Amino acid sequence: MTESYRRVAYYPGCALEGTGHAYDRSTRAVGKALGLELVELDNWNCCGAMEVKNVDPKLQTYLSARNLAIAEKMGFSTVMAPCNGCYHNLKKAEYDLANDPGSTAVNERLSAKAGHAAYRSGKVATIHALDWIKQTIGEEGLKVRVKNSLAGLRIANYYGCMYTRPRHIFPEKDKGTGSESTAKPHFMDDLLAAAGAECVEYPLKTACCGGAHTLSDSDTSTKLVLNLLTTAEACGAEVIATECPTCHTGLEMHQVRAEKVLGKKTSVKILYFTQLLGMALGLSRRRVGVQENLSDASALLTARRLG
Amino acid sequence: MAAAQLPEPVPIEERIEALMAQGVADAERSAAELLAIGEVVIERFVLARGLVPTEATHEGFRLLALQRQGAAGEPSFNACRESCRELVYHANLLRLEPWHPEAGRRVRLGAMIARHLMLFIDGKLEIAGLGEFCCAARPLRAAEAAGA
Structure with a gap:
């Protein structure tokens, strides 16, 4: 089990404030019932979903990098995203910033323009809600709580x-x-x-x-x-x-x-x-x-x- | 000189329905048909992109090689990779255990996976402007209309 996931930064993403609100509600409720703590990212932004990358993939990378920078600034080394789209985009940003100098350059430029420190890969791990529960509580931990x-x-x-x-x-x-x-x-x-x-x-x-x-x-x-x-x-x-x-x-x-x-x-x-x-x-x-x-x-x- | 005729588009939906109706009368044949349907569906996608469908195999299956060919330069095509692998898995089950009491259900599930593959590629072709359905891929129909 991973104790470091007991208190993580939480990135709900836009969908969980709208049509997926029940997912946000149930995720928070389950976390509380399991004794896990979620701290929502301050002033988070949309990850660009599936649309922005069609216009400018590096801009999409920046959108997720900004959220990762916020998590880092808040002192977290892990951010949990329950939405597959958000989770995917955070993971992809992490990969691109580690492997694509072009993405890094755009991230540096836009971060400076926006007035915040640029996120550097390797600082914040992204996990899904499934990882969060599976790796913190696990099957045996769940069985005794059912x-x-x-x-x-x-x-x-x-x-x-x-x-x-x-x-x-x-x-x-x-x-x-x-x-x-x-x-x-x-x-x-x-x-x-x-x-x-x-x-x-x-x-x-x-x-x-x-x-x-x-x-x-x-x-x-x-x-x-x-x-x-x-x-x-x-x-x-x-x-x-x-x-x-x-x-x-x-x-x-x-x-x-x-x-x-x-x-x-x-x-x-x-x-x-x-x-x-x-x-x-x-x-x-x-x-x-x-x-x-x-x-x-x-x-x-x-x-x-x-x- | 008469224009060369393209073969009639394969009525894939009918083949899927027939497979579901046929059940497990001949498990070996059903397994072969599952793989053949998958190959035809992906062949159409490859043809629509102006490529020659590969005759190679990957892990012993042409279907998997075709899927890899379709995904070259088109990473989103990998969204059907697991469907292809599930199709192979169900065909393998039918071949290895034709006597199994679940064989009929396996044929039915295999047909549903094949249908999903067909629908997925239908959507891919439409979004890419290549046609409305893999059997009606635009380059094929355009060539036909031009009497090629």
């Missing part, structure tokens, strides 16, 4: 495509036992199984949800999501657990759209892994923001006496 087991709940864990790609920006992954796998990630499976859930084998756990073209090509996104949902159901899942607000919102929205536009109804429920862990830790549904989800899991949760 008050309301997820026993019997069949879950497909969906990681999305940005949690593990591109592999070279995640040097800590694929290091054997105890590390995360880029080919077949398992940290969410491990944590939810420790909380009692039955995690089904789900072959599309890292497949694309079409999030990047949900506005430009909604029909393709709807078909991709529908296939994710029907495959989860074919695997026997009642719930798809998510760890990214973009994936989560996409699954929820296109589940509704698939029924309206394509006439294809699916019944699998979509919940953040932090909501599921929170309820297993004895927190109420309201406390972990289930009421904020579009996917109405209340009947299932009532039947399972969760939350």
Whole structure:
């Protein structure tokens, strides 16, 4: 276990203040229930999501470098980002600043212009919410804290495509036992199984949800999501657990759209892994923001006496 | 002189549906069809980018070599790498354990993975302006329209 993650800088990112608010709420609640401390970055900025890099990738690197500089200034050596997009961009900035002199030069120039010290690679480690819980509390630590087991709940864990790609920006992954796998990630499976859930084998756990073209090509996104949902159901899942607000919102929205536009109804429920862990830790549904989800899991949760 | 005819686009969706309907009557054949569908889908992406689809194999599978070819210079194409590997995994399961009680389910899941691959590449081609679907990739259709 990693004691240094017990108190970390927290970068929620824009999505967790909007459509992914339930993820922010449940992440903070789970952290508190587990005795972990999150300190939100002062005056953080958007990471540029998936858009800015199309205009100027080095500017995107600077956006994340600024957030890392804030974490360093606040005295932290670790920043935790629950959103896959933010996590990915922080990791990519770290990689680019270590390997691309052009990115370093732009970062130095823009930091000076903005009036703050430029971030230098290697000062702040970026982790995901999954790393945070898995490496601080672990499966055994979770098992002893579970008050309301997820026993019997069949879950497909969906990681999305940005949690593990591109592999070279995640040097800590694929290091054997105890590390995360880029080919077949398992940290969410491990944590939810420790909380009692039955995690089904789900072959599309890292497949694309079409999030990047949900506005430009909604029909393709709807078909991709529908296939994710029907495959989860074919695997026997009642719930798809998510760890990214973009994936989560996409699954929820296109589940509704698939029924309206394509006439294809699916019944699998979509919940953040932090909501599921929170309820297993004895927190109420309201406390972990289930009421904020579009996917109405209340009947299932009532039947399972969760939350 | 009559214009050369391009082969009819492969009705991939129909092949996926047929595979799901066929179940596990012949596990070996289903495994081969899963891989063949994956190869055809990625071939279309490679062709649409003006390249010749590789006949090489990677880790013993042409599908994986094709995926690597598609990702050369197009890193976002790696978002389908694990889907290709899952397809190979399911084909392997069917070949190694054709008698397995889960074989029918494995065919069905394999078909769903193939469908995801098809939809993913559909989106890639559309965003890249290369066509609406891998079977209708723009360069192929343009050549056809010009009577090439």
